[in-house]
Amino acid sequence: MSMGTMSLHRVCGVFVFLSLCLISIPPRCHGGNILVFPLDGSHWVNMKILLEELHARGHNLTVIREDNSWYIPEKSPLYTSITFDSKESFEDMLGAFLQEHMKMQREGASPLTFFKVTTHFMYLLSHAHSLWADATIKMLEDQNMMNSLKNSNYDLVLTDPAVAHGLVLAKYLKLPIVLNVRWITSGEGHFVLAPSPLSYIPVPGSGLTDKMNFIQRVKNMLFHSIILFQQKFVLEPCYETLCNKYIEGGCDIISLLQEADIWLFRSDFVFDFPRPTMPNIVYIGGFQCKPAQPLPADLEDFVQSAGEHGVIIMTLGTLVNALPKEVANEIASVFARLPQKVIWRHKGERPSTLGNNTLIVDWMPQKDLLGHPQTRVFVAHGGTNGVQEAIYHGVPVLGIPLFFDQYDNLLRLQDRGAAKILQLGDVNGKTFEQGIKELLHQDSYRQNIQRMSRLHRDQPMAPMDQAVFWVEYVIRHKGAPHLRTEAYKMPWYSYYCLDVLLLLLTAVTVLLMSTVAVFQFLCCRRKRKAKSKQN
Structure with a gap:
């Protein structure tokens, strides 16, 4: 094959490749x-x-x-x-x-x-x-x-x-x-x-x-x-x-x-x-999930200082600045006894039992911390954002649901073996410490949520x-009215075909009654004929 023919084949190949790429791109919309x-x-x-x-x-x-x-x-x-x-x-x-x-x-x-x-x-x-x-x-x-x-x-x-x-x-x-x-x-x-x-x-x-x-x-x-x-x-x-x-x-x-x-x-x-x-x-x-970005230098130093024990992060979302005082003190005392470092978003009164291993912050880069290889456990309230970011980054969750959909969100993780739920009324030093240690030391929690992470990321788009x-x-x-079903316009009895069922039951009933009537008529006729012959 000559050099000219080979070049022509390369050009054609590149042209076909570019054409396929252009075809695969969905049509763009002019600025709406x-x-x-x-x-x-x-x-x-x-x-x-x-x-x-x-x-x-x-x-x-x-x-x-x-x-x-x-x-x-x-x-x-x-x-x-x-x-x-x-x-x-x-x-x-x-x-x-x-x-x-x-x-x-x-x-x-x-x-x-x-x-x-x-x-x-x-x-x-x-x-x-x-x-x-x-x-x-x-x-x-x-x-x-x-x-x-x-x-x-x-x-x-x-x-x-x-x-x-x-x-x-x-x-x-x-x-x-x-x-x-x-x-x-x-x-x-x-x-x-x-x-x-x-x-x-x-x-x-x-x-x-x-x-x-x-x-x-x-x-x-x-x-x-x-x-x-x-x-x-x-x-x-x-x-x-x-x-x-x-x-x-x-x-x-x-x-x-x-x-x-x-x-x-x-x-x-x-x-x-x-x-x-x-x-x-x-x-x-x-x-909203994206790969983790580098942490600010001071936060990165704190995270790295945890060594092989890793880091626990805790936040209760944008609506709750702080837990009740007695609950916060119980949680702080448990954190103080752990070998892990802790980053806790907490805006309320500073807990009196706070340990040297716990960093209190007004705000944290949650996505970047969840994506950090040092993060071991996420203590959260179960908001949709936090739960989905935990799935994306594969971090097991200790959930303390407070209101709205939070318990249901955490329940879906717990049912798949990727989280543990603590009701606010049950939170004390003993139950919180048990929950944290269970997530830290039972590998199944991390394995299950990392499996969820792989499934979540495996999408065509x-x-x-x-x-x-x-x-x-x-x-x-x-x-997009063609994507809406007509079922919404139907009365409830039509939706469940109760009118059809009523018609069919009526038809069957009429048929059965007609059949019975015919048999009764034939039986009566035979009896009358039998009586006539006897007379």
Whole structure:
């Protein structure tokens, strides 16, 4: 073969390779115009990560925020903001609730404690949603703001389904909706989207897994009833005036949730239990996770000083600055007796039993510490971010769940042998020390969570790329109604085919009765003939 022919073959090979690469790249979306209506607090932390990626890819973002927002700044290089007035700081309201909630948990598990916690939580929900509904009404009555929103030609609304204000606004503006996170006004999004048999799908808050005996299935049904009651009688009334006055034909929150074009669920089936799903649910669990970056020099020196014993890190998330004083002192005394070094995010009163091996910090680079080879155990409250980062980096978890979905998150790790749960009411020096030592010295915990880490990372497409692709998909196609099922429009008796069953039972009954009638007629006729012959 001549040199010219060989060169031609190389050129052709390179051309074919480049062509295949170009074909494999999904179509890009020209910069979209996205209206973002987030929820403050830890939900915003995740929303911001997604906004950073959307901004980097050329999309124009407008964020609606409260005037007393505690995490969402008015000015940002990522977005322009629209600020609305709110009557009350949700941060103050939530802070008071959390302190009272922890106090009740320390009373110990009992039916009375459960009743107090449940009623307290329902009051918080009702009050918070009423405030958000009132704030949304004020926005809709501001004609200048509404005209500005209508004239801005947004491509979609990206919002948080845990509160309904973004849903109502999107409906009012007649825009496609992308929902971020799986938590809704009451419970978890799967339960309003996909078939959810209560025989093997645990209801949030029930503390159950997908393996339930008879008594546990009864408990699961009762918890589902509480959530239905909460949605129907606690939350829906908060939005009645808003829906009836501003949405043509009225609306209800569940229907608005079901009309969403795409749901970005911060979960996956390495973490969650297998269950039926829907084509417009996109699983982006761990989308915020990235390889660890180098630690600041002083923190790296502290970590390395632990030697072969390694490091334990502890944080209770963004909402809780400190545990009750007596609990913090018990935990500090256990840390002081361990050979490991400890990094503890703690903003409360400094524990009197603190040892020299424990470093108290106001903030820690959690992702980078979890990815550090010296980290042995993660003591955490069980928030979604921390749990998914622990899975990504393969660090076993000692969980102290405090509220909301935290126990359910930790339960999924514990069921797979990757975590151990300590209820706040049971935390003392003895139980905490036993839990820490169990995770440090039983290799199965680390092996199990590292297996989860390998499964989580083994994906054809990074979760963040999936999230951005589907947001851009909605922009390109002006929605995704073809991914929504028609089942939501069916009455319950049609959904379960009770009308069909009734028809079939009626037909069978008529057939049986007709057959019996024919036999009776024939028997009577034969008897009459027999009597005639005898006469």
